[in-house]
Amino acid sequence: MSEKLLVNPIECEGHGACAELLPEMIHLDEWGYPIVDGQPVPAALERDARAAVSACPTLALRLLRS
Numbered sequence: 001m002s003e004k005l006l007v008n009p010i011e012c013e014g015h016g017a018c019a020e021l022l023p024e025m026i027h028l029d030e031w032g033y034p035i036v037d038g039q040p041v042p043a044a045l046e047r048d049a050r051a052a053v054s055a056c057p058t059l060a061l062r063l064l065r066s
Helices: 017-021 043-055
Strands: 003-007 026-028 034-036 061-065
Touching: 003 034, 003 043, 017 026, 017 043, 043 061
Parallel strands: none
Antiparallel strands: 003 061, 026 034
16 A cells, blocks of 8 residues: 655645655745655655654645555
């Protein structure tokens, strides 16, 4: 079973903690908001992805099982 990383752009305030914790999958746009590609999270990055989700102060980042 794989998981995808999703960002709720309405909830996100652009703190950037997620990109610091998971730079392999999250990039910031010119205003500091995260961009994710919607690809499944590789097994090697699952722990880092969970840490990024937990660190989001506005709960705008989540993992969706598919």
